[in-house]
Amino acid sequence: MSTSSEAVPQRHRRDIDPYRLGRGYGAAGYGGRGQDATGRGAGGPASKRVIVGFGFWIFLLSDIVMFSAFFAAHAVLQTATAGGPSGRDLFDPSRVALETAFLLASSFTCGMSAVASSVRNQLWTQVSLLVTGVLGTCFLALEAYEFTNMIRSGAGPQTSAFLSSFFAVVGLHGCHVTAGLLWLGTMMAQVFVKGFRPNIQRRLLCFNLFWHTLDIIWVALFTIVYLIGGGR
Amino acid sequence: MSGRREDLEPNGSDVAPGVIDAPEETVREKIGGYLLGLVFATLLTIASFYVAGTNLIWAPSIPIALAVLAIAQIGIHLAFFLHITTAPDNTNNILALAFGILIVVLVVAGSLWIMDHLNQNMVPMDQMMQMQR
Known part of the structure:
Protein backbone atom coordinates (compact mmCIF):
# COMPACT_ATOMS: atom_id res chain seq x y z
CA MET A 1 0.00 0.00 0.00
CA SER A 2 2.71 2.46 0.87
CA THR A 3 4.89 1.44 -2.09
CA SER A 4 2.86 3.43 -4.57
CA SER A 5 4.06 6.40 -6.61
CA GLU A 6 7.05 7.35 -4.48
CA ALA A 7 8.65 4.00 -5.19
CA VAL A 8 8.54 4.48 -8.96
CA PRO A 9 11.70 6.24 -10.16
CA GLN A 10 11.20 9.38 -12.21
CA ARG A 11 12.84 7.71 -15.22
CA HIS A 12 10.24 4.93 -15.24
CA ARG A 13 7.34 7.33 -14.99
CA ARG A 14 8.48 8.96 -18.20
CA ASP A 15 8.69 5.62 -19.97
CA ILE A 16 5.07 4.70 -19.31
CA ASP A 17 3.16 4.26 -22.55
CA PRO A 18 0.15 6.57 -22.14
CA TYR A 19 -1.99 4.57 -24.54
CA ARG A 20 -1.41 1.14 -22.99
CA LEU A 21 -4.62 -0.27 -21.55
CA GLY A 22 -4.52 -1.05 -17.88
CA ARG A 23 -1.80 1.48 -17.12
CA GLY A 24 -2.05 2.14 -13.42
CA TYR A 25 -3.83 5.38 -12.83
CA GLY A 26 -1.96 6.08 -9.62
CA ALA A 27 1.38 4.92 -10.96
CA ALA A 28 1.37 7.74 -13.51
CA GLY A 29 1.64 10.16 -10.66
CA TYR A 30 -1.86 11.49 -10.18
CA GLY A 31 -2.26 11.41 -6.46
CA GLY A 32 -0.77 7.92 -6.20
CA ARG A 33 -4.09 6.29 -5.38
CA GLY A 34 -2.88 3.12 -7.05
CA GLN A 35 -6.07 2.40 -9.01
CA ASP A 36 -5.45 -0.33 -11.51
CA ALA A 37 -8.59 -0.03 -13.61
CA THR A 38 -8.27 -0.88 -17.27
CA GLY A 39 -9.04 1.35 -20.20
CA ARG A 40 -7.62 4.60 -18.91
CA GLY A 41 -5.68 6.45 -21.59
CA ALA A 42 -3.41 9.44 -21.30
CA GLY A 43 -4.27 11.69 -18.41
CA GLY A 44 -6.60 9.24 -16.71
CA PRO A 45 -10.34 9.05 -17.37
CA ALA A 46 -11.92 11.60 -19.69
CA SER A 47 -13.52 14.63 -18.10
CA LYS A 48 -17.21 14.46 -17.25
CA ARG A 49 -17.89 17.05 -19.93
CA VAL A 50 -16.42 14.78 -22.61
CA ILE A 51 -18.37 11.76 -21.31
CA VAL A 52 -21.68 13.65 -21.09
CA GLY A 53 -21.15 15.00 -24.60
CA PHE A 54 -20.46 11.50 -25.90
CA GLY A 55 -23.56 10.03 -24.25
CA PHE A 56 -25.78 12.76 -25.62
CA TRP A 57 -24.18 12.34 -29.06
CA ILE A 58 -25.18 8.65 -28.95
CA PHE A 59 -28.79 9.71 -28.23
CA LEU A 60 -28.71 12.23 -31.08
CA LEU A 61 -27.42 9.58 -33.48
CA SER A 62 -30.26 7.27 -32.45
CA ASP A 63 -32.63 10.17 -33.14
CA ILE A 64 -31.04 10.60 -36.58
CA VAL A 65 -31.53 6.88 -37.25
CA MET A 66 -35.23 7.29 -36.37
CA PHE A 67 -35.46 10.24 -38.76
CA SER A 68 -33.80 8.15 -41.47
CA ALA A 69 -36.77 5.75 -41.35
CA PHE A 70 -39.18 8.68 -41.88
CA PHE A 71 -36.97 9.98 -44.69
CA ALA A 72 -36.86 6.55 -46.33
CA ALA A 73 -40.67 6.31 -46.17
CA HIS A 74 -41.06 9.77 -47.67
CA ALA A 75 -38.50 9.13 -50.42
CA VAL A 76 -40.34 5.92 -51.39
CA LEU A 77 -43.77 7.58 -51.31
CA GLN A 78 -42.81 10.89 -52.91
CA THR A 79 -44.55 10.05 -56.20
CA ALA A 80 -47.54 8.25 -54.58
CA THR A 81 -49.86 11.23 -54.88
CA ALA A 82 -53.01 9.16 -55.62
CA GLY A 83 -54.22 11.77 -58.09
CA GLY A 84 -53.87 14.53 -55.49
CA PRO A 85 -51.51 17.50 -55.51
CA SER A 86 -47.76 16.86 -55.86
CA GLY A 87 -44.83 18.71 -54.32
CA ARG A 88 -44.58 20.98 -57.35
CA ASP A 89 -48.14 22.24 -56.73
CA LEU A 90 -47.79 22.66 -52.98
CA PHE A 91 -44.32 23.88 -52.03
CA ASP A 92 -43.29 27.53 -52.00
CA PRO A 93 -39.45 27.71 -52.35
CA SER A 94 -39.19 31.25 -50.99
CA ARG A 95 -40.99 30.32 -47.77
CA VAL A 96 -38.75 27.27 -47.37
CA ALA A 97 -35.70 29.50 -47.95
CA LEU A 98 -36.95 31.84 -45.21
CA GLU A 99 -37.48 28.90 -42.82
CA THR A 100 -33.94 27.69 -43.62
CA ALA A 101 -32.53 31.17 -42.95
CA PHE A 102 -34.31 31.33 -39.57
CA LEU A 103 -33.01 27.94 -38.49
CA LEU A 104 -29.45 28.54 -39.71
CA ALA A 105 -29.32 31.93 -37.97
CA SER A 106 -30.67 30.35 -34.77
CA SER A 107 -27.94 27.69 -34.98
CA PHE A 108 -25.36 30.47 -35.17
CA THR A 109 -26.79 32.40 -32.21
CA CYS A 110 -26.93 29.12 -30.28
CA GLY A 111 -23.18 28.80 -30.93
CA MET A 112 -22.76 32.36 -29.66
CA SER A 113 -24.51 31.35 -26.43
CA ALA A 114 -21.96 28.54 -26.07
CA VAL A 115 -19.11 31.03 -26.49
CA ALA A 116 -20.70 33.43 -23.99
CA SER A 117 -21.29 30.69 -21.41
CA SER A 118 -17.69 29.45 -21.81
CA VAL A 119 -16.53 32.83 -20.46
CA ARG A 120 -19.44 32.92 -17.97
CA ASN A 121 -21.04 36.03 -19.41
CA GLN A 122 -24.62 36.02 -18.11
CA LEU A 123 -25.91 38.89 -20.27
CA TRP A 124 -24.70 37.61 -23.63
CA THR A 125 -25.65 34.03 -22.84
CA GLN A 126 -29.21 35.13 -22.13
CA VAL A 127 -29.36 37.47 -25.14
CA SER A 128 -28.09 34.87 -27.61
CA LEU A 129 -30.35 32.17 -26.16
CA LEU A 130 -33.31 34.56 -26.42
CA VAL A 131 -32.49 35.36 -30.07
CA THR A 132 -32.15 31.61 -30.73
CA GLY A 133 -35.61 31.07 -29.24
CA VAL A 134 -37.19 33.93 -31.21
CA LEU A 135 -35.72 32.64 -34.49
CA GLY A 136 -36.88 29.10 -33.67
CA THR A 137 -40.38 30.43 -32.95
CA CYS A 138 -40.41 32.26 -36.29
CA PHE A 139 -39.46 28.99 -37.99
CA LEU A 140 -42.26 27.12 -36.22
CA ALA A 141 -44.78 29.85 -37.06
CA LEU A 142 -43.94 29.60 -40.77
CA GLU A 143 -44.28 25.83 -40.61
CA ALA A 144 -47.63 26.01 -38.83
CA TYR A 145 -48.81 28.55 -41.43
CA GLU A 146 -47.77 26.17 -44.23
CA PHE A 147 -49.51 23.19 -42.58
CA THR A 148 -52.80 25.02 -41.97
CA ASN A 149 -52.77 26.40 -45.53
CA MET A 150 -52.24 22.94 -46.98
CA ILE A 151 -54.90 21.31 -44.82
CA ARG A 152 -57.42 24.08 -45.64
CA SER A 153 -56.82 23.67 -49.36
CA GLY A 154 -57.64 19.96 -49.08
CA ALA A 155 -54.04 18.69 -49.05
CA GLY A 156 -54.13 17.20 -45.56
CA PRO A 157 -52.29 14.09 -44.43
CA GLN A 158 -55.24 11.82 -45.35
CA THR A 159 -55.21 12.87 -49.03
CA SER A 160 -52.38 10.63 -50.27
CA ALA A 161 -49.46 8.51 -49.11
CA PHE A 162 -47.16 11.29 -50.29
CA LEU A 163 -48.86 13.82 -48.02
CA SER A 164 -49.05 11.39 -45.07
CA SER A 165 -45.30 10.89 -45.19
CA PHE A 166 -44.75 14.63 -45.77
CA PHE A 167 -46.68 15.60 -42.64
CA ALA A 168 -44.98 12.80 -40.69
CA VAL A 169 -41.39 13.79 -41.44
CA VAL A 170 -41.83 17.59 -41.38
CA GLY A 171 -44.12 17.35 -38.36
CA LEU A 172 -41.62 15.17 -36.50
CA HIS A 173 -38.93 17.80 -37.08
CA GLY A 174 -41.35 20.48 -35.93
CA CYS A 175 -42.04 18.49 -32.73
CA HIS A 176 -38.30 18.34 -32.10
CA VAL A 177 -37.99 22.11 -32.56
CA THR A 178 -40.91 22.62 -30.15
CA ALA A 179 -39.25 20.40 -27.56
CA GLY A 180 -35.99 22.27 -28.16
CA LEU A 181 -37.73 25.60 -27.49
CA LEU A 182 -39.14 24.30 -24.19
CA TRP A 183 -35.65 23.08 -23.25
CA LEU A 184 -34.21 26.47 -24.27
CA GLY A 185 -36.59 28.30 -21.96
CA THR A 186 -35.68 25.93 -19.13
CA MET A 187 -31.97 26.52 -19.74
CA MET A 188 -32.39 30.31 -19.71
CA ALA A 189 -34.14 30.07 -16.34
CA GLN A 190 -31.52 27.65 -14.95
CA VAL A 191 -28.59 29.81 -16.08
CA PHE A 192 -30.29 32.87 -14.59
CA VAL A 193 -31.07 31.25 -11.24
CA LYS A 194 -28.17 28.83 -10.75
CA GLY A 195 -25.38 30.52 -12.70
CA PHE A 196 -22.62 28.75 -14.60
CA ARG A 197 -22.18 25.71 -12.39
CA PRO A 198 -20.44 22.76 -14.07
CA ASN A 199 -23.66 20.72 -14.37
CA ILE A 200 -25.49 23.70 -15.91
CA GLN A 201 -22.61 24.13 -18.37
CA ARG A 202 -22.96 20.46 -19.35
CA ARG A 203 -26.70 20.88 -19.89
CA LEU A 204 -25.96 23.91 -22.08
CA LEU A 205 -23.52 21.75 -24.06
CA CYS A 206 -26.20 19.09 -24.59
CA PHE A 207 -28.74 21.72 -25.62
CA ASN A 208 -26.24 23.12 -28.14
CA LEU A 209 -25.64 19.67 -29.62
CA PHE A 210 -29.42 19.11 -29.84
CA TRP A 211 -30.10 22.42 -31.58
CA HIS A 212 -27.26 22.04 -34.10
CA THR A 213 -28.43 18.49 -34.86
CA LEU A 214 -31.94 19.80 -35.59
CA ASP A 215 -30.37 22.12 -38.14
CA ILE A 216 -28.49 19.19 -39.71
CA ILE A 217 -31.78 17.28 -40.01
CA TRP A 218 -33.37 20.36 -41.56
CA VAL A 219 -30.59 20.42 -44.21
CA ALA A 220 -31.49 16.85 -45.21
CA LEU A 221 -35.18 17.74 -44.98
CA PHE A 222 -35.23 20.81 -47.22
CA THR A 223 -33.05 19.01 -49.74
CA ILE A 224 -35.04 15.76 -49.95
CA VAL A 225 -38.57 16.93 -49.20
CA TYR A 226 -38.73 20.45 -50.63
CA LEU A 227 -36.03 20.83 -53.29
CA ILE A 228 -35.98 17.32 -54.79
CA GLY A 229 -39.68 16.73 -53.98
CA GLY A 230 -40.65 20.16 -55.31
CA GLY A 231 -39.32 19.18 -58.73
CA ARG A 232 -41.61 16.18 -58.98
CA MET B 1 5.12 8.47 -29.14
CA THR B 86 -9.92 14.29 -35.32
CA ALA B 87 -8.56 14.95 -31.82
CA PRO B 88 -7.95 12.00 -29.46
CA ASP B 89 -10.85 12.84 -27.12
CA ASN B 90 -13.20 12.92 -30.12
CA THR B 91 -12.42 9.41 -31.38
CA ASN B 92 -15.49 7.90 -29.74
CA ASN B 93 -17.74 10.60 -31.24
CA ILE B 94 -16.28 9.90 -34.71
CA LEU B 95 -16.80 6.14 -34.37
CA ALA B 96 -20.39 6.61 -33.20
CA LEU B 97 -21.00 8.99 -36.11
CA ALA B 98 -19.56 6.49 -38.57
CA PHE B 99 -21.89 3.80 -37.22
CA GLY B 100 -24.86 6.17 -37.40
CA ILE B 101 -24.05 7.01 -41.02
CA LEU B 102 -23.83 3.29 -41.83
CA ILE B 103 -27.31 2.67 -40.41
CA VAL B 104 -28.81 5.73 -42.10
CA VAL B 105 -27.36 4.73 -45.49
CA LEU B 106 -28.60 1.15 -45.07
CA VAL B 107 -32.13 2.27 -44.13
CA VAL B 108 -32.55 4.96 -46.80
CA ALA B 109 -30.69 3.39 -49.73
CA GLY B 110 -31.99 -0.10 -48.89
CA SER B 111 -35.61 1.09 -48.77
CA LEU B 112 -35.30 2.95 -52.07
CA TRP B 113 -33.58 -0.01 -53.75
CA ILE B 114 -36.06 -2.63 -52.54
CA MET B 115 -39.17 -0.54 -53.23
CA ASP B 116 -37.91 0.36 -56.70
CA HIS B 117 -37.52 -3.34 -57.56
CA LEU B 118 -40.94 -4.15 -56.09
CA ASN B 119 -42.51 -1.40 -58.19
CA GLN B 120 -40.90 -2.77 -61.32
CA ASN B 121 -42.08 -6.30 -60.60
CA MET B 122 -45.61 -5.30 -59.69
CA VAL B 123 -48.50 -5.96 -62.06
CA PRO B 124 -49.73 -2.61 -63.49
CA MET B 125 -52.74 -1.25 -61.63
CA ASP B 126 -55.30 -1.59 -64.49
CA GLN B 127 -54.38 -5.27 -65.02
CA MET B 128 -54.71 -5.84 -61.28
CA MET B 129 -58.25 -4.43 -61.38
CA GLN B 130 -59.10 -6.79 -64.27
CA MET B 131 -57.82 -9.79 -62.34
CA GLN B 132 -59.94 -8.90 -59.31
CA ARG B 133 -63.18 -8.96 -61.30
Whole structure:
Protein backbone atom coordinates (compact mmCIF):
# COMPACT_ATOMS: atom_id res chain seq x y z
CA MET A 1 0.00 0.00 0.00
CA SER A 2 2.71 2.46 0.87
CA THR A 3 4.89 1.44 -2.09
CA SER A 4 2.86 3.43 -4.57
CA SER A 5 4.06 6.40 -6.61
CA GLU A 6 7.05 7.35 -4.48
CA ALA A 7 8.65 4.00 -5.19
CA VAL A 8 8.54 4.48 -8.96
CA PRO A 9 11.70 6.24 -10.16
CA GLN A 10 11.20 9.38 -12.21
CA ARG A 11 12.84 7.71 -15.22
CA HIS A 12 10.24 4.93 -15.24
CA ARG A 13 7.34 7.33 -14.99
CA ARG A 14 8.48 8.96 -18.20
CA ASP A 15 8.69 5.62 -19.97
CA ILE A 16 5.07 4.70 -19.31
CA ASP A 17 3.16 4.26 -22.55
CA PRO A 18 0.15 6.57 -22.14
CA TYR A 19 -1.99 4.57 -24.54
CA ARG A 20 -1.41 1.14 -22.99
CA LEU A 21 -4.62 -0.27 -21.55
CA GLY A 22 -4.52 -1.05 -17.88
CA ARG A 23 -1.80 1.48 -17.12
CA GLY A 24 -2.05 2.14 -13.42
CA TYR A 25 -3.83 5.38 -12.83
CA GLY A 26 -1.96 6.08 -9.62
CA ALA A 27 1.38 4.92 -10.96
CA ALA A 28 1.37 7.74 -13.51
CA GLY A 29 1.64 10.16 -10.66
CA TYR A 30 -1.86 11.49 -10.18
CA GLY A 31 -2.26 11.41 -6.46
CA GLY A 32 -0.77 7.92 -6.20
CA ARG A 33 -4.09 6.29 -5.38
CA GLY A 34 -2.88 3.12 -7.05
CA GLN A 35 -6.07 2.40 -9.01
CA ASP A 36 -5.45 -0.33 -11.51
CA ALA A 37 -8.59 -0.03 -13.61
CA THR A 38 -8.27 -0.88 -17.27
CA GLY A 39 -9.04 1.35 -20.20
CA ARG A 40 -7.62 4.60 -18.91
CA GLY A 41 -5.68 6.45 -21.59
CA ALA A 42 -3.41 9.44 -21.30
CA GLY A 43 -4.27 11.69 -18.41
CA GLY A 44 -6.60 9.24 -16.71
CA PRO A 45 -10.34 9.05 -17.37
CA ALA A 46 -11.92 11.60 -19.69
CA SER A 47 -13.52 14.63 -18.10
CA LYS A 48 -17.21 14.46 -17.25
CA ARG A 49 -17.89 17.05 -19.93
CA VAL A 50 -16.42 14.78 -22.61
CA ILE A 51 -18.37 11.76 -21.31
CA VAL A 52 -21.68 13.65 -21.09
CA GLY A 53 -21.15 15.00 -24.60
CA PHE A 54 -20.46 11.50 -25.90
CA GLY A 55 -23.56 10.03 -24.25
CA PHE A 56 -25.78 12.76 -25.62
CA TRP A 57 -24.18 12.34 -29.06
CA ILE A 58 -25.18 8.65 -28.95
CA PHE A 59 -28.79 9.71 -28.23
CA LEU A 60 -28.71 12.23 -31.08
CA LEU A 61 -27.42 9.58 -33.48
CA SER A 62 -30.26 7.27 -32.45
CA ASP A 63 -32.63 10.17 -33.14
CA ILE A 64 -31.04 10.60 -36.58
CA VAL A 65 -31.53 6.88 -37.25
CA MET A 66 -35.23 7.29 -36.37
CA PHE A 67 -35.46 10.24 -38.76
CA SER A 68 -33.80 8.15 -41.47
CA ALA A 69 -36.77 5.75 -41.35
CA PHE A 70 -39.18 8.68 -41.88
CA PHE A 71 -36.97 9.98 -44.69
CA ALA A 72 -36.86 6.55 -46.33
CA ALA A 73 -40.67 6.31 -46.17
CA HIS A 74 -41.06 9.77 -47.67
CA ALA A 75 -38.50 9.13 -50.42
CA VAL A 76 -40.34 5.92 -51.39
CA LEU A 77 -43.77 7.58 -51.31
CA GLN A 78 -42.81 10.89 -52.91
CA THR A 79 -44.55 10.05 -56.20
CA ALA A 80 -47.54 8.25 -54.58
CA THR A 81 -49.86 11.23 -54.88
CA ALA A 82 -53.01 9.16 -55.62
CA GLY A 83 -54.22 11.77 -58.09
CA GLY A 84 -53.87 14.53 -55.49
CA PRO A 85 -51.51 17.50 -55.51
CA SER A 86 -47.76 16.86 -55.86
CA GLY A 87 -44.83 18.71 -54.32
CA ARG A 88 -44.58 20.98 -57.35
CA ASP A 89 -48.14 22.24 -56.73
CA LEU A 90 -47.79 22.66 -52.98
CA PHE A 91 -44.32 23.88 -52.03
CA ASP A 92 -43.29 27.53 -52.00
CA PRO A 93 -39.45 27.71 -52.35
CA SER A 94 -39.19 31.25 -50.99
CA ARG A 95 -40.99 30.32 -47.77
CA VAL A 96 -38.75 27.27 -47.37
CA ALA A 97 -35.70 29.50 -47.95
CA LEU A 98 -36.95 31.84 -45.21
CA GLU A 99 -37.48 28.90 -42.82
CA THR A 100 -33.94 27.69 -43.62
CA ALA A 101 -32.53 31.17 -42.95
CA PHE A 102 -34.31 31.33 -39.57
CA LEU A 103 -33.01 27.94 -38.49
CA LEU A 104 -29.45 28.54 -39.71
CA ALA A 105 -29.32 31.93 -37.97
CA SER A 106 -30.67 30.35 -34.77
CA SER A 107 -27.94 27.69 -34.98
CA PHE A 108 -25.36 30.47 -35.17
CA THR A 109 -26.79 32.40 -32.21
CA CYS A 110 -26.93 29.12 -30.28
CA GLY A 111 -23.18 28.80 -30.93
CA MET A 112 -22.76 32.36 -29.66
CA SER A 113 -24.51 31.35 -26.43
CA ALA A 114 -21.96 28.54 -26.07
CA VAL A 115 -19.11 31.03 -26.49
CA ALA A 116 -20.70 33.43 -23.99
CA SER A 117 -21.29 30.69 -21.41
CA SER A 118 -17.69 29.45 -21.81
CA VAL A 119 -16.53 32.83 -20.46
CA ARG A 120 -19.44 32.92 -17.97
CA ASN A 121 -21.04 36.03 -19.41
CA GLN A 122 -24.62 36.02 -18.11
CA LEU A 123 -25.91 38.89 -20.27
CA TRP A 124 -24.70 37.61 -23.63
CA THR A 125 -25.65 34.03 -22.84
CA GLN A 126 -29.21 35.13 -22.13
CA VAL A 127 -29.36 37.47 -25.14
CA SER A 128 -28.09 34.87 -27.61
CA LEU A 129 -30.35 32.17 -26.16
CA LEU A 130 -33.31 34.56 -26.42
CA VAL A 131 -32.49 35.36 -30.07
CA THR A 132 -32.15 31.61 -30.73
CA GLY A 133 -35.61 31.07 -29.24
CA VAL A 134 -37.19 33.93 -31.21
CA LEU A 135 -35.72 32.64 -34.49
CA GLY A 136 -36.88 29.10 -33.67
CA THR A 137 -40.38 30.43 -32.95
CA CYS A 138 -40.41 32.26 -36.29
CA PHE A 139 -39.46 28.99 -37.99
CA LEU A 140 -42.26 27.12 -36.22
CA ALA A 141 -44.78 29.85 -37.06
CA LEU A 142 -43.94 29.60 -40.77
CA GLU A 143 -44.28 25.83 -40.61
CA ALA A 144 -47.63 26.01 -38.83
CA TYR A 145 -48.81 28.55 -41.43
CA GLU A 146 -47.77 26.17 -44.23
CA PHE A 147 -49.51 23.19 -42.58
CA THR A 148 -52.80 25.02 -41.97
CA ASN A 149 -52.77 26.40 -45.53
CA MET A 150 -52.24 22.94 -46.98
CA ILE A 151 -54.90 21.31 -44.82
CA ARG A 152 -57.42 24.08 -45.64
CA SER A 153 -56.82 23.67 -49.36
CA GLY A 154 -57.64 19.96 -49.08
CA ALA A 155 -54.04 18.69 -49.05
CA GLY A 156 -54.13 17.20 -45.56
CA PRO A 157 -52.29 14.09 -44.43
CA GLN A 158 -55.24 11.82 -45.35
CA THR A 159 -55.21 12.87 -49.03
CA SER A 160 -52.38 10.63 -50.27
CA ALA A 161 -49.46 8.51 -49.11
CA PHE A 162 -47.16 11.29 -50.29
CA LEU A 163 -48.86 13.82 -48.02
CA SER A 164 -49.05 11.39 -45.07
CA SER A 165 -45.30 10.89 -45.19
CA PHE A 166 -44.75 14.63 -45.77
CA PHE A 167 -46.68 15.60 -42.64
CA ALA A 168 -44.98 12.80 -40.69
CA VAL A 169 -41.39 13.79 -41.44
CA VAL A 170 -41.83 17.59 -41.38
CA GLY A 171 -44.12 17.35 -38.36
CA LEU A 172 -41.62 15.17 -36.50
CA HIS A 173 -38.93 17.80 -37.08
CA GLY A 174 -41.35 20.48 -35.93
CA CYS A 175 -42.04 18.49 -32.73
CA HIS A 176 -38.30 18.34 -32.10
CA VAL A 177 -37.99 22.11 -32.56
CA THR A 178 -40.91 22.62 -30.15
CA ALA A 179 -39.25 20.40 -27.56
CA GLY A 180 -35.99 22.27 -28.16
CA LEU A 181 -37.73 25.60 -27.49
CA LEU A 182 -39.14 24.30 -24.19
CA TRP A 183 -35.65 23.08 -23.25
CA LEU A 184 -34.21 26.47 -24.27
CA GLY A 185 -36.59 28.30 -21.96
CA THR A 186 -35.68 25.93 -19.13
CA MET A 187 -31.97 26.52 -19.74
CA MET A 188 -32.39 30.31 -19.71
CA ALA A 189 -34.14 30.07 -16.34
CA GLN A 190 -31.52 27.65 -14.95
CA VAL A 191 -28.59 29.81 -16.08
CA PHE A 192 -30.29 32.87 -14.59
CA VAL A 193 -31.07 31.25 -11.24
CA LYS A 194 -28.17 28.83 -10.75
CA GLY A 195 -25.38 30.52 -12.70
CA PHE A 196 -22.62 28.75 -14.60
CA ARG A 197 -22.18 25.71 -12.39
CA PRO A 198 -20.44 22.76 -14.07
CA ASN A 199 -23.66 20.72 -14.37
CA ILE A 200 -25.49 23.70 -15.91
CA GLN A 201 -22.61 24.13 -18.37
CA ARG A 202 -22.96 20.46 -19.35
CA ARG A 203 -26.70 20.88 -19.89
CA LEU A 204 -25.96 23.91 -22.08
CA LEU A 205 -23.52 21.75 -24.06
CA CYS A 206 -26.20 19.09 -24.59
CA PHE A 207 -28.74 21.72 -25.62
CA ASN A 208 -26.24 23.12 -28.14
CA LEU A 209 -25.64 19.67 -29.62
CA PHE A 210 -29.42 19.11 -29.84
CA TRP A 211 -30.10 22.42 -31.58
CA HIS A 212 -27.26 22.04 -34.10
CA THR A 213 -28.43 18.49 -34.86
CA LEU A 214 -31.94 19.80 -35.59
CA ASP A 215 -30.37 22.12 -38.14
CA ILE A 216 -28.49 19.19 -39.71
CA ILE A 217 -31.78 17.28 -40.01
CA TRP A 218 -33.37 20.36 -41.56
CA VAL A 219 -30.59 20.42 -44.21
CA ALA A 220 -31.49 16.85 -45.21
CA LEU A 221 -35.18 17.74 -44.98
CA PHE A 222 -35.23 20.81 -47.22
CA THR A 223 -33.05 19.01 -49.74
CA ILE A 224 -35.04 15.76 -49.95
CA VAL A 225 -38.57 16.93 -49.20
CA TYR A 226 -38.73 20.45 -50.63
CA LEU A 227 -36.03 20.83 -53.29
CA ILE A 228 -35.98 17.32 -54.79
CA GLY A 229 -39.68 16.73 -53.98
CA GLY A 230 -40.65 20.16 -55.31
CA GLY A 231 -39.32 19.18 -58.73
CA ARG A 232 -41.61 16.18 -58.98
CA MET B 1 5.12 8.47 -29.14
CA SER B 2 7.33 8.44 -26.09
CA GLY B 3 5.72 9.28 -22.81
CA ARG B 4 6.69 12.93 -22.63
CA ARG B 5 5.35 14.72 -19.59
CA GLU B 6 3.01 16.84 -21.71
CA ASP B 7 1.47 13.70 -23.18
CA LEU B 8 0.41 12.54 -19.75
CA GLU B 9 -1.00 15.88 -18.73
CA PRO B 10 -4.80 16.03 -18.82
CA ASN B 11 -6.01 19.02 -20.83
CA GLY B 12 -2.52 19.54 -22.13
CA SER B 13 -2.04 18.57 -25.75
CA ASP B 14 -4.86 16.04 -25.46
CA VAL B 15 -7.69 18.46 -26.17
CA ALA B 16 -9.62 18.65 -29.42
CA PRO B 17 -8.81 21.81 -31.36
CA GLY B 18 -12.51 22.51 -31.74
CA VAL B 19 -13.52 21.85 -28.14
CA ILE B 20 -15.29 24.94 -26.97
CA ASP B 21 -13.37 25.37 -23.72
CA ALA B 22 -9.94 24.54 -25.12
CA PRO B 23 -7.72 26.94 -23.23
CA GLU B 24 -5.69 28.18 -26.20
CA GLU B 25 -8.73 29.55 -28.05
CA THR B 26 -9.80 33.12 -27.37
CA VAL B 27 -13.40 34.31 -27.57
CA ARG B 28 -12.58 36.09 -30.81
CA GLU B 29 -11.29 32.84 -32.36
CA LYS B 30 -14.36 30.90 -31.21
CA ILE B 31 -16.73 33.46 -32.70
CA GLY B 32 -14.60 33.45 -35.85
CA GLY B 33 -15.05 29.69 -36.15
CA TYR B 34 -18.84 29.96 -35.87
CA LEU B 35 -18.87 32.87 -38.36
CA LEU B 36 -16.83 30.86 -40.85
CA GLY B 37 -19.26 27.95 -40.47
CA LEU B 38 -22.20 30.31 -40.94
CA VAL B 39 -20.69 31.74 -44.14
CA PHE B 40 -19.98 28.28 -45.60
CA ALA B 41 -23.44 26.98 -44.66
CA THR B 42 -25.15 30.06 -46.13
CA LEU B 43 -23.23 29.75 -49.40
CA LEU B 44 -24.10 26.05 -49.70
CA THR B 45 -27.77 26.74 -48.89
CA ILE B 46 -27.94 29.46 -51.54
CA ALA B 47 -26.27 27.08 -54.01
CA SER B 48 -28.85 24.38 -53.19
CA PHE B 49 -31.84 26.66 -53.77
CA TYR B 50 -30.23 28.04 -56.94
CA VAL B 51 -29.48 24.58 -58.34
CA ALA B 52 -33.05 23.41 -57.61
CA GLY B 53 -34.59 26.17 -59.71
CA THR B 54 -32.08 26.58 -62.52
CA ASN B 55 -32.17 25.53 -66.15
CA LEU B 56 -28.40 25.78 -66.48
CA ILE B 57 -27.85 22.20 -65.30
CA TRP B 58 -29.01 19.08 -67.09
CA ALA B 59 -32.29 18.37 -65.27
CA PRO B 60 -31.80 14.67 -64.33
CA SER B 61 -28.53 15.54 -62.57
CA ILE B 62 -30.15 18.09 -60.24
CA PRO B 63 -31.08 15.60 -57.45
CA ILE B 64 -27.48 14.32 -57.39
CA ALA B 65 -26.13 17.87 -57.24
CA LEU B 66 -28.56 18.68 -54.39
CA ALA B 67 -27.48 15.56 -52.49
CA VAL B 68 -23.81 16.51 -52.85
CA LEU B 69 -24.48 20.06 -51.64
CA ALA B 70 -26.51 18.77 -48.66
CA ILE B 71 -23.77 16.32 -47.62
CA ALA B 72 -21.20 19.12 -47.88
CA GLN B 73 -23.35 21.37 -45.70
CA ILE B 74 -23.88 18.62 -43.13
CA GLY B 75 -20.09 18.22 -43.01
CA ILE B 76 -19.71 21.97 -42.41
CA HIS B 77 -22.26 21.82 -39.58
CA LEU B 78 -20.51 18.85 -37.98
CA ALA B 79 -17.09 20.50 -38.14
CA PHE B 80 -17.89 24.12 -37.23
CA PHE B 81 -21.02 23.86 -35.04
CA LEU B 82 -20.83 20.42 -33.42
CA HIS B 83 -17.02 20.48 -33.20
CA ILE B 84 -16.49 16.94 -34.41
CA THR B 85 -12.72 16.81 -34.90
CA THR B 86 -9.92 14.29 -35.32
CA ALA B 87 -8.56 14.95 -31.82
CA PRO B 88 -7.95 12.00 -29.46
CA ASP B 89 -10.85 12.84 -27.12
CA ASN B 90 -13.20 12.92 -30.12
CA THR B 91 -12.42 9.41 -31.38
CA ASN B 92 -15.49 7.90 -29.74
CA ASN B 93 -17.74 10.60 -31.24
CA ILE B 94 -16.28 9.90 -34.71
CA LEU B 95 -16.80 6.14 -34.37
CA ALA B 96 -20.39 6.61 -33.20
CA LEU B 97 -21.00 8.99 -36.11
CA ALA B 98 -19.56 6.49 -38.57
CA PHE B 99 -21.89 3.80 -37.22
CA GLY B 100 -24.86 6.17 -37.40
CA ILE B 101 -24.05 7.01 -41.02
CA LEU B 102 -23.83 3.29 -41.83
CA ILE B 103 -27.31 2.67 -40.41
CA VAL B 104 -28.81 5.73 -42.10
CA VAL B 105 -27.36 4.73 -45.49
CA LEU B 106 -28.60 1.15 -45.07
CA VAL B 107 -32.13 2.27 -44.13
CA VAL B 108 -32.55 4.96 -46.80
CA ALA B 109 -30.69 3.39 -49.73
CA GLY B 110 -31.99 -0.10 -48.89
CA SER B 111 -35.61 1.09 -48.77
CA LEU B 112 -35.30 2.95 -52.07
CA TRP B 113 -33.58 -0.01 -53.75
CA ILE B 114 -36.06 -2.63 -52.54
CA MET B 115 -39.17 -0.54 -53.23
CA ASP B 116 -37.91 0.36 -56.70
CA HIS B 117 -37.52 -3.34 -57.56
CA LEU B 118 -40.94 -4.15 -56.09
CA ASN B 119 -42.51 -1.40 -58.19
CA GLN B 120 -40.90 -2.77 -61.32
CA ASN B 121 -42.08 -6.30 -60.60
CA MET B 122 -45.61 -5.30 -59.69
CA VAL B 123 -48.50 -5.96 -62.06
CA PRO B 124 -49.73 -2.61 -63.49
CA MET B 125 -52.74 -1.25 -61.63
CA ASP B 126 -55.30 -1.59 -64.49
CA GLN B 127 -54.38 -5.27 -65.02
CA MET B 128 -54.71 -5.84 -61.28
CA MET B 129 -58.25 -4.43 -61.38
CA GLN B 130 -59.10 -6.79 -64.27
CA MET B 131 -57.82 -9.79 -62.34
CA GLN B 132 -59.94 -8.90 -59.31
CA ARG B 133 -63.18 -8.96 -61.30
